[in-house]
Amino acid sequence: MQPTITPTKATLGATITNVDLANMDQSTWQVVENAFHEFGSLIFPKQHLEEEAQVIFAKRFGDLELLYPDDKIEAVSISNQKDDGSLYGSEDFRYKTLRGNEGWHTDSSYMPLAAKASILSAQVVPPAGGETEVADMRAAYDALDEGMKDRISDLRAYHSLYQSQAKIGYEIETDAGYGYHTKGAPLRPLVKIHPVTGRKSLFVGRHAYEIPGMTREEGQKLLNELVTFACQPPRIYTHHWQPGDVLMWDNRCVLHRARPYDFSEARILRHTRVAGDPRTELVETGRDDRAEDFKPSSSNRPDPDSGQLNSTSF
Numbered sequence: 001m002q003p004t005i006t007p008t009k010a011t012l013g014a015t016i017t018n019v020d021l022a023n024m025d026q027s028t029w030q031v032v033e034n035a036f037h038e039f040g041s042l043i044f045p046k047q048h049l050e051e052e053a054q055v056i057f058a059k060r061f062g063d064l065e066l067l068y069p070d071d072k073i074e075a076v077s078i079s080n081q082k083d084d085g086s087l088y089g090s091e092d093f094r095y096k097t098l099r100g101n102e103g104w105h106t107d108s109s110y111m112p113l114a115a116k117a118s119i120l121s122a123q124v125v126p127p128a129g130g131e132t133e134v135a136d137m138r139a140a141y142d143a144l145d146e147g148m149k150d151r152i153s154d155l156r157a158y159h160s161l162y163q164s165q166a167k168i169g170y171e172i173e174t175d176a177g178y179g180y181h182t183k184g185a186p187l188r189p190l191v192k193i194h195p196v197t198g199r200k201s202l203f204v205g206r207h208a209y210e211i212p213g214m215t216r217e218e219g220q221k222l223l224n225e226l227v228t229f230a231c232q233p234p235r236i237y238t239h240h241w242q243p244g245d246v247l248m249w250d251n252r253c254v255l256h257r258a259r260p261y262d263f264s265e266a267r268i269l270r271h272t273r274v275a276g277d278p279r280t281e282l283v284e285t286g287r288d289d290r291a292e293d294f295k296p297s298s299s300n301r302p303d304p305d306s307g308q309l310n311s312t313s314f
């Protein structure tokens with residue numbers, strides 16, 4: 001059975017059918033991996049993967065990034081529902097994380113090692129809204145005029161989850177959960193060269209907040225302009241979820257966001273995150289003025305004396 005690949009109408013994304021992600025031979029996997037590099041985002045309708053199968057599928061792409069201090073937890077729930085079935089409210093930490101996800105971003109750009117790929121599978125979807133959107137930063141870079149390409153060619157930006165949450169009114173304490181660490185703010189080039197395809201893409205998003213050599217306001221203004229320009233049709237694909245769907249994207253060249261929905265309805269997605277390659281996604285960090293401390297580290301794992309070891313919040 002050869003998978004069927006149907007590109008979306010956007011510059012990125014393809015739907016793959018005639019494939020069972022839980023049972024792929026080597027040649028089928030090769031088709032999927034090649035499509036991942038070509039299209040940047042893949043949609044697999046109605047796979048209904050078990051958690052273990054999703055973890056095994058994710059590991060085909062590389063080591064998993066562990067979002068909890070407990071190494072045994074390889075898949076996490078992105079959900080507005082508590083264990084007891086009630087839903088999170090606006091004062092809850094999880095609610096603030098979910099609202100943050102509604103801004104265009106790339107996963108783990110705020111960690112020393114940024115993510116390679118993210119995979120979501122839908123468990124429960126709300127009756128309206130709650131879509132996931134992906135935006136093509138390869139096509140966005142290509143569409144910049146030459147003056148802007150020159151202007152940003154050697155620029156870098158600091159990325160921080162504290163800062164992106166503060167921009168939407170949430171002040172989060174150090175060690176409150178994954179991403180709120182003392183490792184410092186990673187300094188990442190605005191133009192990223194894809195380690196496999198060699199294509200250039202814009203590497204921006206809500207976690208980027210300051211460009212060395214500019215005031216924070218000037219840098220943020222430029223970063224906002226780039227995101228606004230980049231995240232426009234035909235560079236956006238919107239996924240309307242059905243239970244069992246799997247959606248994935250390449251964080252090295254794709255931004256994504258969740259669309260709003262009525263928070264009195266449940267929305268439960270299962271997430272596995274594939275770690276970046278230290279040779280291409282690991283960068284130096286600088287002090288983050290919203291973190292309590294600065295202990296430079298080249299690892300995403302919690303420091304042994306971090307309060308995050310006792311935290312189960314994500």
Ligand code: MN
Pocket residue numbers: 101105106107256
């Ligand atoms: Mn995300």
